[in-house]
Amino acid sequence: MDLNNGEIMDYLREKDIKPSSIRIKVLKYLMDNQIHPTVDDIYKGIGDDIPTLSRTSIYNTVNLFKQNGVVVEINLGEKESRYDINTKPHGHFKCEKCGNIYDFPLPENLNKKLSNFTINRMSINYYGLCPDCRKESE
Amino acid sequence: MDLNNGEIMDYLREKDIKPSSIRIKVLKYLMDNQIHPTVDDIYKGIGDDIPTLSRTSIYNTVNLFKQNGVVVEINLGEKESRYDINTKPHGHFKCEKCGNIYDFPLPENLNKKLSNFTINRMSINYYGLCPDCRKESE
DNA sequence: AATAAAATTGTAACTATTACAAATTTGTAT
DNA sequence: ATACAAATTTGTAATAGTTACAATTTTATT
Structure with missing residues (x-):
């Protein structure tokens, strides 16, 4: 996967999510880093880009993504949840x-x-x- | 399952756990209530019997049980862990x-x-x- | 009965997550 | 462009499950 911003935004709209700068960055991060990241991984991964970024925004974003079927939350017995953009069963x-x-x-x-x-x-x-x-x- | 105290104690010893009053009660609870209880379920379930019971003791006990293969921890995407006395794969x-x-x-x-x-x-x-x-x- | 070892308790600390209000950004209509 | 409304983002505080740890109590041993 290697989509440009326009394609990312279209993808979000398809899922009934209004694009925003954070949402675009989070989605791009998830596509480029398919390591089943935690909220903290995402926060650290895109934090350099957005100096004022708040962890709460990452929580908001992944929860919205989860509700709208963009990601699936996975739980591997660790304390932190992880997020997977591959939403097909596996x-x-x-x-x-x-x-x-x-x-x-x-x-x-x-x-x-x-x-x-x-x-x-x-x-x-x-x-x-x-x-x-x-x-x-x- | 409907074991008496002696049998419960033997079972614990088989698993290299020195029996104690709390450990016996917790194990009995787990055997009689195969509902995959949380720590809180266990605490409430046997609390009436032991007026000074502390939640920490339940945590200590289930962690010991887990290490020694008496229970298996299960994680169903809730915040609380659950404990299952059925340790065979299912x-x-x-x-x-x-x-x-x-x-x-x-x-x-x-x-x-x-x-x-x-x-x-x-x-x-x-x-x-x-x-x-x-x-x-x- | 005295002592040592182990179990239990209670409180405080830790951490992931959410609640929520304030501040900022974005979109819209004039 | 400007003013206003709506939505997003932020920051702090609250919540909840779990663990750390020292103090106390219970159990076992001499």
Whole structure:
């Protein structure tokens, strides 16, 4: 993804969000840094650009993005929430050594039905060692 | 499950936990109330029995239980953690209307491999409407 | 019964997040 | 461009779950 400001603004409008300078910067940050950042990551990532930036604005923005389906909030058992612009269903693997988070496609045979339940969304998280850290610890 | 104190104590010792009055009560509570309780649920559930009970003691206890594999901490995107005495792999369904949490079995043949990753544990959570709430909203 | 070790308590600290009012910026109509 | 209204952004204070830690109480050992 490498959109210019006009395209970013169009994308926001598609999602019924009125573009603003912070919203554009946050969305761009999320697209360029698909590391499932925390609010603090985003704040630090775009803070240099906006000297008066407030953390509250990042919270406002990600909450708006979440409501309007621009991001999905993910919760990996840490205290901080993370945000993912990839809103299609997929799994997350968190390395317990280096902390990196990896996406993976959902297992083919995962239950997609539970009889008489309505499933609106699912959150599939694995924890362990990523290939690099596994190699190191040998 | 309906164990007497002696059996509860033996179970704790098996897990290398020295029994104490609070630990016994917490474990019994967890066995009798498999609702994936929060620290506060536990505190309120056994507080009547121990007039001087402190929340910190519940935190100490569940953390010890977690370290020694007596419970598993579960995180359903709420601010409070929950604790599950069923430590075998299984999924959780949270009803977004009534808040109830249901266990469900994972498929026998669920893909538990990601090539070159070592998976230590997984957390599978679904969100939606439970059968009762689904019926009501028709 | 005296002492040591461990468990429990209570308070204070910490941190992520939200509430909210004030200040700033943006958009609109004259 | 100017004045006004609406929306965004900011900053501070409040909230809530959890942990740190020292003091107290309980339990175990000699």
